[in-house]
Amino acid sequence: MKIHTRCELALPAWLERYLADWQEPLESAEQRMRLAIALSAENVRQQTGGPFGAIVVDENGGGLMGAGVNLVTSSELSMAHAEMVAVSMAQSATGNWNLGANSPAQLVTSCEPCAMCFGAVPWSGVNSVVWGARKEDAEAAGFDEGDKPPAWAETLEKRGIGTRSDVLREEAAAVLAQYAHGNGHIYHPGNS
Amino acid sequence: MKIHTRCELALPAWLERYLADWQEPLESAEQRMRLAIALSAENVRQQTGGPFGAIVVDENGGGLMGAGVNLVTSSELSMAHAEMVAVSMAQSATGNWNLGANSPAQLVTSCEPCAMCFGAVPWSGVNSVVWGARKEDAEAAGFDEGDKPPAWAETLEKRGIGTRSDVLREEAAAVLAQYAHGNGHIYHPGNS
Numbered sequence: 085m086k087i088h089t090r091c092e093l094a095l096p097a098w099l100e101r102y103l104a105d106w107q108e109p110l111e112s113a114e115q116r117m118r119l120a121i122a123l124s125a126e127n128v129r130q131q132t133g134g135p136f137g138a139i140v141v142d143e144n145g146g147g148l149m150g151a152g153v154n155l156v157t158s159s160e161l162s163m164a165h166a167e168m169v170a171v172s173m174a175q176s177a178t179g180n181w182n183l184g185a186n187s188p189a190q191l192v193t194s195c196e197p198c199a200m201c202f203g204a205v206p207w208s209g210v211n212s213v214v215w216g217a218r219k220e221d222a223e224a225a226g227f228d229e230g231d232k233p234p235a236w237a238e239t240l241e242k243r244g245i246g247t248r249s250d251v252l253r254e255e256a257a258a259v260l261a262q263y264a265h266g267n268g269h270i271y272h273p274g275n276s
Numbered sequence: 277m278k279i280h281t282r283c284e285l286a287l288p289a290w291l292e293r294y295l296a297d298w299q300e301p302l303e304s305a306e307q308r309m310r311l312a313i314a315l316s317a318e319n320v321r322q323q324t325g326g327p328f329g330a331i332v333v334d335e336n337g338g339g340l341m342g343a344g345v346n347l348v349t350s351s352e353l354s355m356a357h358a359e360m361v362a363v364s365m366a367q368s369a370t371g372n373w374n375l376g377a378n379s380p381a382q383l384v385t386s387c388e389p390c391a392m393c394f395g396a397v398p399w400s401g402v403n404s405v406v407w408g409a410r411k412e413d414a415e416a417a418g419f420d421e422g423d424k425p426p427a428w429a430e431t432l433e434k435r436g437i438g439t440r441s442d443v444l445r446e447e448a449a450a451v452l453a454q455y456a457h458g459n460g461h462i463y464h465p466g467n468s
Contacts, residue, residue: 085296085299085300085340086295086340087287087292087340087342087365087369088342088365088366088368088369089286089287089291089292089365090284090285090286090287090368091284091285091364091365091367091368092282092284092285093282093284094281094282095279095281095282099281100279100281103277103278103279104277106277107277148278148279149279150279150280156399157373159373160367160373161364161367161368161373162367162373162374162396162400163355163360163363163364163396163400168355171354172355173279173281173283175283175352175354176280176283176352176353177279177280180352181348181351181352181353181354181356182354198395199391199394199395200392200395202391203390203391203395203396203422204354204392204395206391206420206422207348207354207392207422209354230395230398231425231428231431232395232425233423233424233425233426234425236423239423
């Protein structure tokens with residue numbers, strides 16, 4: 085039986101150029117979120133995927149470990165959500181699947197993680213997660229967030245993973261609303 | 277700011293050779309599961325990752341669309357669970373993130389999906405999921421399955437995704453138990 089044996093996640097070419105205008109360290113949660121949101125907006129402008137951006141940073145030092153945007157339609161991989169991409173790029177850069185192995189790592193995402201990305205958090209070794217827009221904001225724009233446990237953030241806290249919501253929520257939600265307003269393609273098995 | 281811009285998922289070299297001994301179509305759920313379990317066992321024997329295997333098949337025709345094994349330690353990517361790998365390889369082969377776009381697709385996995393892989397199922401476009409070992413079997417072997425909604429299988433059914441549990445459960449669980457048993461031997465040579 086024959087199968088495909090490789091697949092690649094590759095950030096769009098614009099992303100590396102775009103980061104040249106940003107300065108490390110990203111000290112505050114707001115500074116970090118500003119970058120995640122900027123990536124979400126630029127991903128739409130560049131037409132490389134949905135309105136979602138995420139970064140992984142060295143929690144204490146504020147150095148950038150990885151960045152990601154939603155690449156589902158451009159990569160044809162359904163797992164290519166911004167959080168999964170950012171985590172994978174950071175793991176690839178450090179050569180370690182455990183992002184918190186040496187010092188605390190933080191995942192900062194423009195929108196509350198969906199069911200898949202929530203489930204991926206504990207496996208990645210990050211020590212905290214920060215998000216901007218809420219599930220309701222994503223749903224108002226037509227996105228499906230999947231089925232998470234009712235007290236999903238608490239399940240992360242119980243594992244020792246810090247959580248913080250609503251960081252620059254309005255700015256993050258505005259990118260989602262603008263995407264929906266612009267008739268952005270909402271990919272979903274039911275309506276693609 | 278500088279970041280890593282690519283990462284790759286690559287099946288171990290043995291897997292393609294291994295499949296040469298298997299015949300399509302994989303008609304019954306048991307035939308399909310036998311392959312998923314065989315991959316889980318061979319992945320341990322070859323020391324390329326954890327005791328988990330998965331395939332994606334054309335649900336009606338029984339053709340193999342993709343295969344995966346757990347590659348977390350060998351790829352240093354925490355998302356590289358067998359289900360994620362099999363789904364990604366199938367999407368890469370078809371050039372479509374929506375695996376059910378043309379005809380029904382089925383994910384067959386040697387063990388009940390963890391929280392991440394459960395969350396990934398609806399995004400992949402597969403029409404049904406079949407698993408062998410249960411969460412309890414994985415946990416008994418020392419694995420963490422993460423936090424899923426209490427009625428997680430029902431949430432899939434509500435989305436029109438069929439589910440079937442316990443297919444060759446004993447054989448699948450035996451691979452997990454053997455791994456746990458062998459683990460002490462492999463990693464604590466001082467004790468043997």
